[in-house]
Amino acid sequence: MLQAYHGKKVLLVGGLGFIGSTLAHPLVELGAQVRILDNFQPDHGANWHNIGDIRDKVEVHVTDLRDQYALRQLIQDQDVIFNIAAQTSHSDSMVNPFEDLDINCRGNLILLEACRHFNPTARVVFVGTRAYYGSPEQTPVPEASPMHPRDIYSIHRYAAERYHFIYHLHYGLPVTALRISNIYGPYAQMAHPRYNVLNFFVRLALEDRPIQIYGEGNQLRDYVYAADAAEALLLAGVHPDALGQVFNVGSGAGLPFRTLAETIVELAGQSRCEFVPWPEGAQSYDVGDFIMDTTALHQTLGWQAQTSIREGLAQTIAFYRQHHPHYW
Amino acid sequence: MLQAYHGKKVLLVGGLGFIGSTLAHPLVELGAQVRILDNFQPDHGANWHNIGDIRDKVEVHVTDLRDQYALRQLIQDQDVIFNIAAQTSHSDSMVNPFEDLDINCRGNLILLEACRHFNPTARVVFVGTRAYYGSPEQTPVPEASPMHPRDIYSIHRYAAERYHFIYHLHYGLPVTALRISNIYGPYAQMAHPRYNVLNFFVRLALEDRPIQIYGEGNQLRDYVYAADAAEALLLAGVHPDALGQVFNVGSGAGLPFRTLAETIVELAGQSRCEFVPWPEGAQSYDVGDFIMDTTALHQTLGWQAQTSIREGLAQTIAFYRQHHPHYW
Numbered sequence: 050m051l052q053a054y055h056g057k058k059v060l061l062v063g064g065l066g067f068i069g070s071t072l073a074h075p076l077v078e079l080g081a082q083v084r085i086l087d088n089f090q091p092d093h094g095a096n097w098h099n100i101g102d103i104r105d106k107v108e109v110h111v112t113d114l115r116d117q118y119a120l121r122q123l124i125q126d127q128d129v130i131f132n133i134a135a136q137t138s139h140s141d142s143m144v145n146p147f148e149d150l151d152i153n154c155r156g157n158l159i160l161l162e163a164c165r166h167f168n169p170t171a172r173v174v175f176v177g178t179r180a181y182y183g184s185p186e187q188t189p190v191p192e193a194s195p196m197h198p199r200d201i202y203s204i205h206r207y208a209a210e211r212y213h214f215i216y217h218l219h220y221g222l223p224v225t226a227l228r229i230s231n232i233y234g235p236y237a238q239m240a241h242p243r244y245n246v247l248n249f250f251v252r253l254a255l256e257d258r259p260i261q262i263y264g265e266g267n268q269l270r271d272y273v274y275a276a277d278a279a280e281a282l283l284l285a286g287v288h289p290d291a292l293g294q295v296f297n298v299g300s301g302a303g304l305p306f307r308t309l310a311e312t313i314v315e316l317a318g319q320s321r322c323e324f325v326p327w328p329e330g331a332q333s334y335d336v337g338d339f340i341m342d343t344t345a346l347h348q349t350l351g352w353q354a355q356t357s358i359r360e361g362l363a364q365t366i367a368f369y370r371q372h373h374p375h376y377w
Numbered sequence: 378m379l380q381a382y383h384g385k386k387v388l389l390v391g392g393l394g395f396i397g398s399t400l401a402h403p404l405v406e407l408g409a410q411v412r413i414l415d416n417f418q419p420d421h422g423a424n425w426h427n428i429g430d431i432r433d434k435v436e437v438h439v440t441d442l443r444d445q446y447a448l449r450q451l452i453q454d455q456d457v458i459f460n461i462a463a464q465t466s467h468s469d470s471m472v473n474p475f476e477d478l479d480i481n482c483r484g485n486l487i488l489l490e491a492c493r494h495f496n497p498t499a500r501v502v503f504v505g506t507r508a509y510y511g512s513p514e515q516t517p518v519p520e521a522s523p524m525h526p527r528d529i530y531s532i533h534r535y536a537a538e539r540y541h542f543i544y545h546l547h548y549g550l551p552v553t554a555l556r557i558s559n560i561y562g563p564y565a566q567m568a569h570p571r572y573n574v575l576n577f578f579v580r581l582a583l584e585d586r587p588i589q590i591y592g593e594g595n596q597l598r599d600y601v602y603a604a605d606a607a608e609a610l611l612l613a614g615v616h617p618d619a620l621g622q623v624f625n626v627g628s629g630a631g632l633p634f635r636t637l638a639e640t641i642v643e644l645a646g647q648s649r650c651e652f653v654p655w656p657e658g659a660q661s662y663d664v665g666d667f668i669m670d671t672t673a674l675h676q677t678l679g680w681q682a683q684t685s686i687r688e689g690l691a692q693t694i695a696f697y698r699q700h701h702p703h704y705w
Contacts, residue, residue, distance in 0.1 A: 158529075208532050
């Protein structure tokens, strides 16, 4: 199925960050013509080192999704558009809800309006998040669950997902949306923990600094290795049965948060876990146990996560051990 | 319970339109100090005639919700804030999604940020809509149902509702949200049908023009008389059990769309119904049958709709028959 990418023009909107770079590598290998758009917003994940090994095989435009004229130009003739650009910090969205609105809502409207008017047949894959579900009433959580967003970020990202289906319903844009669980792996920024605390733990371990866990750390999480998730995203961009659908992308299994941290410590062979009380106000962001129901993705696209947490973490630790000067 | 409004400072944000004016009258009667903010956006519902009979008993500021400095000033010392301002046209939101975003999302963030910093103890009542539910999987529709928004307007209004609960969760703002079904009654603008087709039908009947119904008009709708809905909103602003809650506001019963139109024709004693095919693209906006489950509102606040559809329509027709030069 993924051989369909050979010769295809593929645009990665927000393509130099964690997930975009994880997609770019297999796309180059599959023979796609890869175009990357990224705005290099400070603190976000864009990093030239992420594509250092494929730099001459991809086309990069440093511009913002919200630059509507640039975007119009760059989306034309593309076959598949991966819509990955986002403000992804829950806490930043609370500090500056207006910027979160501008990136995560207005940016997506600009993209969809551009697709509608200048390339209405391109497949659009919206790369979203488990965050909309918030604190689920039951686990594992299927796609049809009610949403319980717990921060501004989650509200805006859900709105952006829904935009795609409005443009599908009214204008026929061929869209697919994914909701990714807790993702980890190479190519993530590690300057600060605001986007992805899991990857940041790897940095702490490699620096031999203690990993702080709030409370007992017993809450279950569904961890998915980025290269596995990338395969689901790639399937979503070409599989005919993915059209108009939304899919959870996760391992489908729950691991206690503390076990994750302890496994990082064990595999890194250094650092230690420290259990501390919840800081004031922080617990209102916690969603309790979270496990995804990934049945739909498995049945429709034949995908399931392949990489065990130990294997994924070992690869992640090895990557950052070698490349850390580029990431922090 | 509503006697609690005596002497209370009450701000109606977007208070000169249909719902705001319907609230202003009982508030004045209950002895509240009523302050109204409205931006008089063209085509929206603001109308000086709506408060003609209570003009000397309310304080009006012509300004926009998005004018953050004006808003900061006007919300201070208020006890209850009814957040009614909105872009309410489904079709306008598709033609100009960016303006809908600015009013329906950014405007609400400005209001909530102002409350958080300058009046965090005021009760805030968000006046929302059934539109988020879209095409429900089952009727009657309870509050916990998944959302199926079918236009940009519905996405943004749902986001705005969720903002209120984020500010409740993280900053303790005392909020309540209402989702109102198909509302009709005096004080609505009737220059065009884009905000409220039901009220526009009354105009057509009074002008002895035919009322066009797309398809067979058999879809069920839950019609609520504005004065009834206003009572639910008022309860939501002072009832302790309403804090942090969301309530459906509707009749709880379904009436075929065609019956509504035929009843208007009958009560007006003129005009006629015309059945025509769905115009191209219009049917993708239709949500099928819709009836609200209003159990929560009844059990928690003791409210239920009192006015029959015939009685409500008769009062509505009588109002516009007398006042129509102010409305079209």
